[in-house]
Each structure stands twice: as C-alpha cells, then as structure tokens.
Amino acid sequence: ELKVEQNPLFLSMQEGKNYTIYCNYSTTSDRLYWYRQDPGKSLESLFVLLSNGAVKQEGRLMASLDTKARLSTLHITAAVHDLSATYFCAVDGHNDMRFGAGTRLTVKP
Amino acid sequence: DAGVTQSPTHLIKTRGQHVTLRCSPISGHKSVSWYQQVLGQGPQFIFQYYEKEERGRGNFPDRFSARQFPNYSSELNVNALLLGDSALYLCASSRSSGRMDSYNEQFFGPGTRLTVL
Numbered sequence: 001e002l003k004v005e006q007n008p009l010f011l012s013m014q015e016g017k018n019y020t021i022y023c024n025y026s027t028t029s030d031r032l033y034w035y036r037q038d039p040g041k042s043l044e045s046l047f048v049l050l051s052n053g054a055v056k057q058e059g060r061l062m063a064s065l066d067t068k069a070r071l072s073t074l075h076i077t078a079a080v081h082d083l084s085a086t087y088f089c090a091v092d093g094h095n096d097m098r099f100g101a102g103t104r105l106t107v108k109p
Numbered sequence: 110d111a112g113v114t115q116s117p118t119h120l121i122k123t124r125g126q127h128v129t130l131r132c133s134p135i136s137g138h139k140s141v142s143w144y145q146q147v148l149g150q151g152p153q154f155i156f157q158y159y160e161k162e163e164r165g166r167g168n169f170p171d172r173f174s175a176r177q178f179p180n181y182s183s184e185l186n187v188n189a190l191l192l193g194d195s196a197l198y199l200c201a202s203s204r205s206s207g208r209m210d211s212y213n214e215q216f217f218g219p220g221t222r223l224t225v226l
Binding site for chain 2: 004033035041042043044045048088090093096097098099100101102
C-alpha cells in the first residue's frame, strides 16, 4: 500500500529564514504534486514533478523529486508571512492519489 | 474559464440521514475525483470517475457511492450518515484518468463542508 509521509508536521519560521519540507513515499511513482491550503480553503496546485531529478521553482518555493530515493523536497527561501499555510505533497498511486498529512507552516515577523 | 464548482458549500445533517454532494468539473476535463478531508488531516481518496466509469475506489464503506453524468459532472452520495462523516468533501477534476498517457494534475473545487449532528 502506498504511504506518503511528510515532515515536519508543524513548522514555525522567522521571516527571512530558509527551511525544507520533506516528503517520503513507499512505492515506485514518478509523479508527485505539491499543494497549498489556506485555512478553510481548498487546495491550490503549486508544483507538478514528473520525472527523476525534476526541479521547479516559483518565487520563494522550490520543489525537487528523487524517484530513486522516493523523496521530494519543498525548499522555502527567505520566508515571508504570506507563505503561512498548510503544504501537502501527493503521489500518484494506482488509480488514486495519496496525500501526506500536511506541514502546517507559520512564518513569524 | 470557470474552475471546479461544488454545491452546496455547507450542509448540516443528522445521523442516519442521506446526503448528495455535487461537482462540476472544469470545461474539457473528463475525470472527477472525490476526497474526504477531516479537520487537521490530508485529503483521503474516495472515488475517481473517468468517462462515466469508476476508475478507482478508496477504502470507504459501501455507504459512499458516486456517479458521473454525460456532461462529466458528478454526485457523491453518502447514506446512513455517521458523526465521523463530518468533513470537508473535495472534488477535483483533471483532463485524463492519469497514469499511462499523461500526468493527472488535479484541480480542486472549494469543497462542501458537511457537519453531521
């Protein structure tokens, strides 16, 4: 059974600092997605990673995928308050999509 | 273009009742998936439909059922509601059913918040 684990589950950062969120998954998959969710809202697609070694960047966020290690990272550079949200990774399973538990990020001034 | 739409936005039911949730996908998308998100957790997959056929089913009891219509909209039905069914129900649409031909980027609707009392 495909399992997706994220860590940390909670992250409190100072503005301007860097940090990385990790997403591990248990079976072979070459498609991984990152989503952002604000409180009480739906999920917003951030990145789609389709192959080993894929790296994508948007603003202060950069995502990468290592399919051999079954690991994806979401790196936050020089965090700002607007990045406060819950971030989910999700992996394509067999006719379903499995989500991690989410990382609740709080960026403090 | 309009995004994924869901109705209703909020719903309050009592135990034992039945509920129907509705979803309209993005124009041109043929696949609809349903997820349950309990407060503080990640979404859990319930169903995927593609071209009106069920393509995937998560680990949910038979009280949960769904269907997709010729216009690709979808309904999720839940019978004999339990307190534990209280959650945000998310619908997501994508162009394909995924896996072999192209990636399955899903776009999520705003969700229906179901409260069971």
